[in-house]
Amino acid sequence: MMGRTMFIDPGRCIGCQACVSACRECDSHRGKSMIHLDYTDEGSSVASLPTVCMHCEDPVAPCAEVCPADAILVTADGVVQQADTTRCIGCANCVNACPFGVPKIDLQAKLQMKCNLCYDRTAYGLAPMCATVCPTGALFYGTVEELQAERPGVQVADTFVFGESEVRTGVAMVVPAERVQWPVPGGLPVVEINGKDVRR
Amino acid sequence: MTADPRAADGRTVLPLDPSLAPPGTRGFRDAGGIPADQWHADQNGETLVPTHCCFCGVQCGMYLRVDRGGKVFGVEPRNHDINRMRLCPKGINAYQQVNHPDRLTAPLMRRSRDEELREVSWDEALDFTVSEIRRIQQEHGRDAFGVLGGASLFSEKTYLVGKFARVALKTRHVDYNGRLCMVSAAGANKLAFNIDRAGNPFSDILLTDCLLLAGANVGECFPVLTQYVWGARDRGATLIVVDPRETAVARTADIHVALKSGTDSAFFNAVLHVVVEEGLTDEAYLADHVTGWEEVKANVAQYPPSRAAEICGIPAEQVVQVARAFARAPKAMAFHARGIEHHTQGVENCLSVINLCAATGHIGKPGAGYGTLTGQGNGQGGREHGQKADLLPGGRSILNEEHRRQICEIWGIEESELPAAGTSMMEMVWQMQRREIRGLIGICNNPFVSLPNYAVVKEGYDTTEFHAQFDFFLSETAANAHVVFPVTIWAEDEGVMANAEARVVKHNKAQEPPAGVRTDTWVMCELARRLGAGEKFAFDGSREVFDELRRASAGTIIDYSGITYERLEETGGIAWPCPSTDHPGTPRLFEDGRTYHADGKIHMQVVEWHPPADPYDDAHPMTLTTGRTVAHFLSGNQTRRLGALVEQTPRPWAEVHPSHGFRNGEPVRVVTRRGSEVFPALVTEAIRPDTVFIPYHWPVPTAANALTIDALDPRSKIPEYKVCACRIEHAGAIDEVPAPPVAPGHVAYPETQVSRTDPLPPTAPQGRGTSERS
Numbered sequence: 001m002m003g004r005t006m007f008i009d010p011g012r013c014i015g016c017q018a019c020v021s022a023c024r025e026c027d028s029h030r031g032k033s034m035i036h037l038d039y040t041d042e043g044s045s046v047a048s049l050p051t052v053c054m055h056c057e058d059p060v061a062p063c064a065e066v067c068p069a070d071a072i073l074v075t076a077d078g079v080v081q082q083a084d085t086t087r088c089i090g091c092a093n094c095v096n097a098c099p100f101g102v103p104k105i106d107l108q109a110k111l112q113m114k115c116n117l118c119y120d121r122t123a124y125g126l127a128p129m130c131a132t133v134c135p136t137g138a139l140f141y142g143t144v145e146e147l148q149a150e151r152p153g154v155q156v157a158d159t160f161v162f163g164e165s166e167v168r169t170g171v172a173m174v175v176p177a178e179r180v181q182w183p184v185p186g187g188l189p190v191v192e193i194n195g196k197d198v199r200r
Numbered sequence: 201m202t203a204d205p206r207a208a209d210g211r212t213v214l215p216l217d218p219s220l221a222p223p224g225t226r227g228f229r230d231a232g233g234i235p236a237d238q239w240h241a242d243q244n245g246e247t248l249v250p251t252h253c254c255f256c257g258v259q260c261g262m263y264l265r266v267d268r269g270g271k272v273f274g275v276e277p278r279n280h281d282i283n284r285m286r287l288c289p290k291g292i293n294a295y296q297q298v299n300h301p302d303r304l305t306a307p308l309m310r311r312s313r314d315e316e317l318r319e320v321s322w323d324e325a326l327d328f329t330v331s332e333i334r335r336i337q338q339e340h341g342r343d344a345f346g347v348l349g350g351a352s353l354f355s356e357k358t359y360l361v362g363k364f365a366r367v368a369l370k371t372r373h374v375d376y377n378g379r380l381c382m383v384s385a386a387g388a389n390k391l392a393f394n395i396d397r398a399g400n401p402f403s404d405i406l407l408t409d410c411l412l413l414a415g416a417n418v419g420e421c422f423p424v425l426t427q428y429v430w431g432a433r434d435r436g437a438t439l440i441v442v443d444p445r446e447t448a449v450a451r452t453a454d455i456h457v458a459l460k461s462g463t464d465s466a467f468f469n470a471v472l473h474v475v476v477e478e479g480l481t482d483e484a485y486l487a488d489h490v491t492g493w494e495e496v497k498a499n500v501a502q503y504p505p506s507r508a509a510e511i512c513g514i515p516a517e518q519v520v521q522v523a524r525a526f527a528r529a530p531k532a533m534a535f536h537a538r539g540i541e542h543h544t545q546g547v548e549n550c551l552s553v554i555n556l557c558a559a560t561g562h563i564g565k566p567g568a569g570y571g572t573l574t575g576q577g578n579g580q581g582g583r584e585h586g587q588k589a590d591l592l593p594g595g596r597s598i599l600n601e602e603h604r605r606q607i608c609e610i611w612g613i614e615e616s617e618l619p620a621a622g623t624s625m626m627e628m629v630w631q632m633q634r635r636e637i638r639g640l641i642g643i644c645n646n647p648f649v650s651l652p653n654y655a656v657v658k659e660g661y662d663t664t665e666f667h668a669q670f671d672f673f674l675s676e677t678a679a680n681a682h683v684v685f686p687v688t689i690w691a692e693d694e695g696v697m698a699n700a701e702a703r704v705v706k707h708n709k710a711q712e713p714p715a716g717v718r719t720d721t722w723v724m725c726e727l728a729r730r731l732g733a734g735e736k737f738a739f740d741g742s743r744e745v746f747d748e749l750r751r752a753s754a755g756t757i758i759d760y761s762g763i764t765y766e767r768l769e770e771t772g773g774i775a776w777p778c779p780s781t782d783h784p785g786t787p788r789l790f791e792d793g794r795t796y797h798a799d800g801k802i803h804m805q806v807v808e809w810h811p812p813a814d815p816y817d818d819a820h821p822m823t824l825t826t827g828r829t830v831a832h833f834l835s836g837n838q839t840r841r842l843g844a845l846v847e848q849t850p851r852p853w854a855e856v857h858p859s860h861g862f863r864n865g866e867p868v869r870v871v872t873r874r875g876s877e878v879f880p881a882l883v884t885e886a887i888r889p890d891t892v893f894i895p896y897h898w899p900v901p902t903a904a905n906a907l908t909i910d911a912l913d914p915r916s917k918i919p920e921y922k923v924c925a926c927r928i929e930h931a932g933a934i935d936e937v938p939a940p941p942v943a944p945g946h947v948a949y950p951e952t953q954v955s956r957t958d959p960l961p962p963t964a965p966q967g968r969g970t971s972e973r974s
Contacts, residue, residue: 012430014419014448016830021292021844025274043864044885046448132277133287135423136430151434 005078006052006117006131006139007147007156009174013138015039015048019130026129027120029082034104034115035130050139052130053102053115055080055170057158062167063094063103063114071112078170079119083112099162144172153177248276249710252697253291254352254690255833257574258282258402258424259699260291261772264298264691264710272298272691272711281772282402282699288423290833293842297689298711302673302841304686305716313662317684322718325683329641330730332666332682333369336639343619346373346628346637350644351381351582352834354695354707356745357720358578359593359752360737361643362586367611367736368728372619373637375589377645378582379625383916384546385536385572386583391547392554392803393789394796395757396595397580397702398571399564400533401775401787406431407567410438410529412522414464414553415539415922419448420830422537422573422700438525442467443539444825445855445893446886455521458888459512461825462923464540466809467519468552470508472500472559474523481527482561489558489793492804496555499806511809513890527560531567538575538827542921546913548807558802564790574700576834581698584758584776585749589622593749594756610752612736624917626651626910632660639666643720648676649835649899652919653874653910670720675837676899687720688713695742696768701787703775704760706768721745754779757796812923813911814873820925822890824872826904827922829895836897852902854879855886855893856928867931870894872907872924878931878938892928896921901938 015037023033040047056062061080064072071087072094074080083094083103090110094103103114118128126132131141140147148154158172248263261280264272275295277285307325308317336344347369349361358376365374386396393399405411405428418425429449433439441450442457442464450456459467475481476497486493505519526532534557540549554570562568574580585593586607593610596603598621608615623631629651631637640661651657661667661680668683669675678684692713698704713719718726721739728737739745743765754761762778763785774785794800814820831849832839839845854868862868862881869878870892879894879902887893896904909924931937 011452012426014423014426014830016288016419016423016448017848018287018289018292018423020848021289022287024844025292043858043883046446046451046884046886048448129277132285133292135283135286135288136419136426 004122004141004143005055006128006141006171007144007174008050008052008171009138009140009154010040010047010049011138011174011176012136013037013048013050014136015046016135018133018135019050019052019139022129022133023115026118028116028118029113032106032113034082034113050130051100051102052139052171053080053117054100054167055117056099056167057170058168062097062099066093066097068093075119079117079122080114080170081119082114082116085111088112099160099165099167147174246273249691249708250278251691251708251710252280252577252705253287254294254297254577254707254838255290256422256577257579257700258422259577259697259703259705260287260424261705262287262291262294264295266710270711282703282705283424284427286424286427289831289845289848290839291424293839293844295691296842296844297672297838298691300673300841303689303714303717304672304674304684305714306686308674308681308684308686310682313680313682317679317681325685326723326726326730329666329668329683329727332639333727333731336665337369337371340638342370343372344637345369345371345639346375346622346631346641347371348625348628348640348642348645348647349374349376349582349587351376351378351576351579352690353578353582353644353720354690354693354697354742355578355581355585355704356695356742356749357643357724358582358587359585359749360721360724360739360745362588362591362593363611364724364728364737366586366619367613367617368724368731368733370617370619372622373589373628373631374587374622375625375628376582376587377625377647377650378576378579378588379917380650380919380921381538381575381579382541382572383583383588384541384543384913384918385550387547387913387916388550388554389572391805392551392558392795394803395789396583397776397789398569398700399789400569400571401701401703402428404567404569404788405429405533405535406435408432408437408529408531408533409567410440410526410532412440412442412526412532412534412553413449414442414468414534414536415541415549416535416537416573417443417445417447417449417539417827418573421575421828423830425573438529440522440525442522444823444888444891451886455518455525457512457514457518457522459514460888461539461823461891462543462812462920463508463512463809464543464549465545465552465807466503466511467508467514468549468556469500469503469807469809470505470519471523471526472496472552472556473503474505474520475527475556475559476500478523478527480523481559485561485563486559489563489795489800490802490804491799492806493559495806496559496804499808500555503809513888526556526562529562531565532557532560532562533567533569533571534562535571535573537573539922541572542918543923544813544911544913544920545810546918546920547915548805548809551805552807554802555804555807558804563802564788564793566788569788569790571700575828577699578697580700580702581696581704584698585753589624593752594754594760595758596756606755607752610748624912626912626919627917629657629660632664635663638664640664641668641670642677642681643670643724646671646675646677646835646837648680649837649897649903649905651910652905652908652921654900654903654906655874656910670723671837672717673837673841675835685723686717687723688717692717693719693721693742694765696746696763696765698776699773701775703773703785703787704763704768704778705773706765812925813920814909814924816925820872820927822892822926822928823888824870824892824894824904824907824924824926825922826894826896826908829897832895832897834897836899840897849895852879852895852898852904853882854928855882855884857887857889857891858883858885859889860928862928862930867933867937869929869931870907870926871929872909872926874907874909877902877906880937892926
């Protein structure tokens with residue numbers, strides 16, 4: 001796991017979409033949000049969680065691995081950048097490869113776009129815009145020690161299984177302490193809300 | 201680098217010298233700012249103006265990004281004490297209003313409602329307004345003209361609204377839209393404590409062991425406060441939410457009491473009943489600090505949990521759980537909002553919560569106390585200095601001879617010239633219907649969307665002979681006016697607001713207003729001058745008004761006399777009372793055990809539950825309740841124009857329980873005694889089966905307030921928005937759902953074009969891939 005990274009805590013999300021609006025303000029893709037908000041149990045609960053790029057570490061960024069144009073680069077500090085506009089051919093291989101459903105294709109421009117962890121901000125020591133503004137701390141940027149100092153006893157997971165494949169990510173998710181399973185089943189972590197298991 | 205944060209053009213800009221960064225931050229970067237010379241090359245020269253959000257009563261600190269041309273073009277989080285960089289979607293998008301193409305930039309006028317509004321000169325608009333004021337007052341008396349202000353105005357402007365009405369127009373009819381917000385809490389606080397504000401700062405939430413949220417949808421109405429709620433939870437506090445809906449915060453509560461809307465005081469009486477039965481009262485506190493306890497105790501004996509269970513439609517055990525959790529906690533806090541205040545028994549509901557806090561001794565300590573969460577940015581400050589029908593500056597009563605004399609001395613008028621108390625906002629509309637009020641000036645409000653029972657409101661306004669409105673967008677109400685004055689937006693003027701903690705914060709000017717736009721202060725002073733009261737309104741901007749406001753509040757409970765603009769800029773905000781310039785302000789009340797009553801005690805009040813005003817019958821068996829959604833603010837006049845917020849929540853809906861057999865998105869007709877409207881259904885288990893919820897930010901044909909009842913609390917005169925009888929019906933085809941009334945000027949976000957030929961940014965570090973910026 002990276003030193004300073006993003007932590008996603010679905011138990012704190014109130015579905016306000018401040019992250020979505022903040023992402024539009026980020027200077028690297030101003031006007032487009034690279035986050036979307038998922039409602040995990042619509043119709044029964046208002047539970048929600050934001051989806052950001054998980055910045056996969058092992059295997060290194062499936063989106064980058066399958067890119068035929070070598071347009072997606074991973075920086076030394078583990079950030080999976082969005083596709084280089086001078087190389088991207090808009091083939092959508094990255095969309096199909098991503099186990100978390102993150103990259104999107106701008107069909108008009110035939111270009112991929114995705115979260116680059118606000119590289120324009122983190123390169124200068126600032127937190128990504130979404131984690132900076134998140135009113136509830138459902139998105140937290142910092143080290144795991146900083147997170148645990150602020151939230152005593154919090155447990156995080158950074159390894160997810162998809163069938164027989166296992167993916168370790170640079171971004172981690174908060175999971176309930178009493179329900180930690182290693183690794184966490186694919187896509188969503190185990191999250192129990194008011195006694196209901198959202199995996200059903 | 202100079203220490204003066206004031207630029208040559210008068211704007212306050214953030215200094216780049218880290219030693220001059222805001223208090224509590226380690227440096228400029230920690231404060232959320234980026235030195236302009238290290239930002240992207242094309243933004244070199246931008247300045248960051250420290251200010252606050254224009255919307256709710258949390259008053260989050262933010263920076264407005266201003267380009268080299270002096271135009272606001274973005275927002276940057278700010279590490280202010282209140283929000284610590286957090287912002288909600290409304291706050292993030294607020295800056296897009298400033299240079300919005302819908303801004304009014306010239307006065308609009310018509311001589312009769314048969315004509316279209318047309319652009320005119322300032323002189324023509326002002327002359328016509330003054331001649332109509334004179335005509336109506338000469339023909340029908342001074343009280344035939346009224347003024348309705350707003351609680352989104354800076355406190356300086358709300359002070360001027362009250363003075364303008366009483367000194368320039370000499371009318372008793374002045375009130376404001378805070379009447380629709382938290383006046384029930386204000387009334388209860390005055391009765392119990394003789395001070396009209398919350399008892400504790402937000403930061404006390406982090407210290408509490410038990411947090412009770414009653415009728416407060418914190419996640420959608422005050423999203424940034426959620427960090428305090430979660431902070432309390434992280435430290436092991438018990439969270440209790442009382443709300444008919446499973447809101448985002450209720451979802452994670454230890455106890456969610458999903459009671460029937462309109463039954464709150466029965467519930468809190470029953471909780472206090474259990475507290476007494478189980479011996480959980482703080483007898484020492486009651487003996488020393490309270491009056492009226494024996495009467496309250498005898499009254500709550502009539503409310504056993506079984507009775508509350510029947511009235512409220514909840515399990516009786518929940519009453520016991522809440523009583524034990526709240527009373528046994530070493531420190532407990534109760535916050536409420538419109539959910540218990542928007543009722544014909546709104547004051548009583550708030551009193552029943554105060555009774556619980558007082559009986560358990562949870563008052564006046566770090567982590568223990570009460571508060572109300574303010575809906576409008578200046579909902580607190582907007583009523584403090586004389587904009588309310590019965591109040592003079594400093595919260596003085598207009599009925600008190602000594603108070604009247606004090607204010608007349610400051611204003612330089614004879615006591616006999618000062619009018620009597622006026623009527624409330626909804627009552628003024630009824631008076632307009634009856635032609636008792638024939639002329640009206642509205643400032644910063646939109647009653648066509650925000651008042652209940654739209655048909656009555658429309659008729660009232662249509663009956664007026666003259667109606668002028670101040671606004672920066674053409675609201676639904678402004679579109680009804682004879683004259684519309686284009687006024688500044690919050691970022692184009694300076695002034696103070698008091699947030700829900702009664703912390704006074706300073707807003708700074710970030711850009712010059714567009715040509716043709718004047719400040720509300722200028723317009724009121726100019727109208728006063730033309731009405732012959734110019735010498736009483738010789739103000740050159742907010743600072744001079746604030747100085748008079750400080751003098752006018754000196755010696756009162758709401759004492760601003762020790763607060764100066766300079767101190768606010770240094771400290772990030774000061775809570776009143778602040779009686780001298782070396783006084784630190786009063787973030788927490790009653791720490792010495794004394795309230796502001798002469799005897800220093802809490803005056804507990806007996807609260808008897810009574811049913812809502814709109815009775816249920818076979819034709820109207822269900823409860824309609826209304827409220828907000830996170831993307832929109834009040835009447836939506838501001839937020840329904842911003843692309844990102846419209847995209848997030850483009851239209852209202854009717855939230856119904858699955859037991860009624862609707863499919864998601866299916867048209868559902870909601871019928872009350874005022875009328876019926878069709879909405880797409882949002883089918884969810886997160887609402888009581890007997891309740892329907894509609895957000896109220898839209899005008900007709902999808903206006904929740906075309907259905908709500910204009911019944912008022914007899915004491916606070918707040919309308920009963922939160923409960924009326926209704927039924928729901930299938931409404932046929934989906935195309936029956938009317939088009940969402942999106943404001944005509946809705947613009948999409950100014951998106952940066954993605955191009956293949958964009959060069960890499962000159963600042964892209966070597967070997968770091970494509971930190972592509974387009």
